[in-house]
Amino acid sequence: MTQDELKQAVAQAALRQIPQDQIIGVGTGSTVNFFIDALATIKHKVRGAVSSSERSTERLKAHGIAVLDLNDVDRIPVYVDGADEIDASGAMIKGGGGALTREKIIAEAADRFVCIVDASKLVSTLGKFPLPVEVVPMARELVARRLRALGGDPRLRKDYLTDNGNIILDVHGLTISRPRELETSINQIPGVVTVGLFAHRGADVALVGTPGGVQEHAYL
Numbered sequence: 001m002t003q004d005e006l007k008q009a010v011a012q013a014a015l016r017q018i019p020q021d022q023i024i025g026v027g028t029g030s031t032v033n034f035f036i037d038a039l040a041t042i043k044h045k046v047r048g049a050v051s052s053s054e055r056s057t058e059r060l061k062a063h064g065i066a067v068l069d070l071n072d073v074d075r076i077p078v079y080v081d082g083a084d085e086i087d088a089s090g091a092m093i094k095g096g097g098g099a100l101t102r103e104k105i106i107a108e109a110a111d112r113f114v115c116i117v118d119a120s121k122l123v124s125t126l127g128k129f130p131l132p133v134e135v136v137p138m139a140r141e142l143v144a145r146r147l148r149a150l151g152g153d154p155r156l157r158k159d160y161l162t163d164n165g166n167i168i169l170d171v172h173g174l175t176i177s178r179p180r181e182l183e184t185s186i187n188q189i190p191g192v193v194t195v196g197l198f199a200h201r202g203a204d205v206a207l208v209g210t211p212g213g214v215q216e217h218a219y220l
């Protein structure tokens, strides 16, 4: 199976996690694109979606799925999103596609985080994938210095601004043995909008695409 076929399989499997007549949280990325296409086949069963990026919003609307403002929504029973890496506790690195801030907001608002990944995203220790950090532009060098002090090698994502008008520093060279602690430390740096470590609010369940079928991993 190709990687795209594995992504498609988990996207399809995620439909079983979608409750009837509710608002669904929708992430961003190539795996989520397959999920949005799958969601379109049951769109009459959902009330609409809260979206984590302009790209996902566009795709949802193209399928005729209503996109709501988070401020107008009381409850999101399920948030479906991909990840760049996920460890055995359900902690993740996210933001390879730059949507980390809105993703973290919706993940926090949702009752349940369903992570959809192919098996290449499973890791024992997070950090091989460069950790994205969204930063207010004027704080770039200050934040970069603090990230170096934490042992990382931050590199500016070239020619890129987030949907919120900020820059991203991709931090290479980290071995993240304590994801919660590192998430807290990076959050403390003035100028950091969001760190792409999702450890305090990790996944509740991961659907993992493998050549042998979709595996379900539940986390405490």
Ligand SMILES: O=C[C@H](O)[C@H](O)[C@H](O)COP(=O)(O)O
Binding pocket: 027, 028, 029, 030, 031, 032, 081, 082, 083, 084, 093, 094, 095, 096, 097, 098, 099, 100, 103
């Ligand atoms: O900003 C992007 C998101 O965090 C994605 O969930 C992550 O990058 C994984 O994307 P993909 O499904 O394309 O591998």
